[in-house]
Amino acid sequence: MATPLPPIPISGPPLAELRDQTARLAEAARETTSSGRARKIRAHQKILLGAVASYPVQMAELDNATAQAAYKTWQKLAAAFLRQLAEPHGALCTIVAHHDEAYPHLHALIVPTEPAMRAKALHPGYAERLAEEARGCAAGLSPTEAARNGRRAWGKAMRAIQDQYHAEVGAPCGHSRLLVGRARLKRGEILALRAVHDARDEAVLARDQAVLARDRAERDRGVIVAAAKKQGFADGYESGWRVAEAAVADDLNELHLDLSEANKQVAILHEAWTESERGRTALEETVAELRGEIAGLRTPHEEADLAFRYGYGQ
Known part of the structure; x- marks a missing residue:
């Protein structure tokens, strides 16, 4: 958008405060090497998990009380769903809304607070993939086989999170879930x-x-x-x-x-x-x-x- 509007706070620390807390945590973050020595995390390590939830009705159609009430219901359910990605890990989570594009949507910014600040551990797909690869290596599988199982675990975890979103957010709001199944549409x-x-x-x-x-x-x-x-x-x-x-x-x-x-x-x-x-x-x-x-x-x-x-x- 040529003139974007400021984000609308929904929950969590304000963006400026989240930025400052993230900087302090990153400065103090440490990871443990295979030899047991603690060192600063690498500069390219991912320390932020982002998630977006989009409402399937255009802003132009939210022009009456009924449509606004339906949107507010979705916003509340979607924000609660996004917070579930952070709360089990004690991570910081700020959620804001954007109303300056065709479709209203929420952004979740999630920052890990554990010492090594591994954002991948908060991602359902990455977390399951890494866990499955570790299990495969411990069981004596080759790196190739362990990686293959990890990719499959990623797919299962991502389908599961989509199923969960539809059950907790989409279905209660009367939203359909299209284009799913074994085959993919052309x-x-x-x-x-x-x-x-x-x-x-x-x-x-x-x-x-x-x-x-x-x-x-x-x-x-x-x-x-x-x-x-x-x-x-x-x-x-x-x-x-x-x-x-x-x-x-x-x-x-x-x-x-x-x-x-x-x-x-x-x-x-x-x-x-x-x-x-x-x-x-x-x-x-x-x-x-x-x-x-x-x-x-x-x-x-x-x-x-x-x-x-x-x-x-x-």
């Missing part, structure tokens, strides 16, 4: 599905704008009628009100036409949204059928090879 399928979703979102937004236009027309009509009556009574003549009403008759007729057109647009856009939903369902059914056909063409050896290369099915 780029063309993803773009087609995205186009359907974008068309649906645009139809919903346009429908809401038409409803707002209709409501404004209703309010304007009421204001004009009230002003006409007030002027007529202020003059003290019955005819004064009739003259004033006649003077605004054209405006009232125009507003009625605007209201009628807005109602038509609402009906058309609602039908477009319904049609886009049908299209999305049909596309997902087609994708499911294609996945089944593709899976049927693979030999067990090919399926096992793909599972190893892409880390699924483990």
Whole structure:
């Protein structure tokens, strides 16, 4: 964004304080060598874990109390989920929100406080990968085999954290989880599905704008009628009100036409949204059928090879 807005604090120390605490911890951090000697941590060691959670509704659509309340519910659940990455380790955790991009989102900045400040130990994927590699080496596996098992453990851990996020944050907020499963959608399928979703979102937004236009027309009509009556009574003549009403008759007729057109647009856009939903369902059914056909063409050896290369099915 050309003119970014300041981040909005959600929880944890302020950013300036977190920066200062991180600098002090890094200065005092020490790691233990294989010979048992303590030394300063390396300059390139990772000492910060960052995480982002994005809300799947555009900022432009958060223009009413209902949408704002839904967003606040998601924000509370997502912040609690992000804090779980830090709390078991006693790490510092600052969470801020950004509202200056298309979609609102949260940033979590997590700093380890243990003596060696190993940020990788806070990362679910890295932590499981390193633990699995250590177990493999202790069991006498070759470095290659231990590394292979570590990569598989990484995949399992990352899928598990995604499952946990959906269960604790996405599902309670009514958010769908798409494009998951053994097979991966091709780029063309993803773009087609995205186009359907974008068309649906645009139809919903346009429908809401038409409803707002209709409501404004209703309010304007009421204001004009009230002003006409007030002027007529202020003059003290019955005819004064009739003259004033006649003077605004054209405006009232125009507003009625605007209201009628807005109602038509609402009906058309609602039908477009319904049609886009049908299209999305049909596309997902087609994708499911294609996945089944593709899976049927693979030999067990090919399926096992793909599972190893892409880390699924483990």
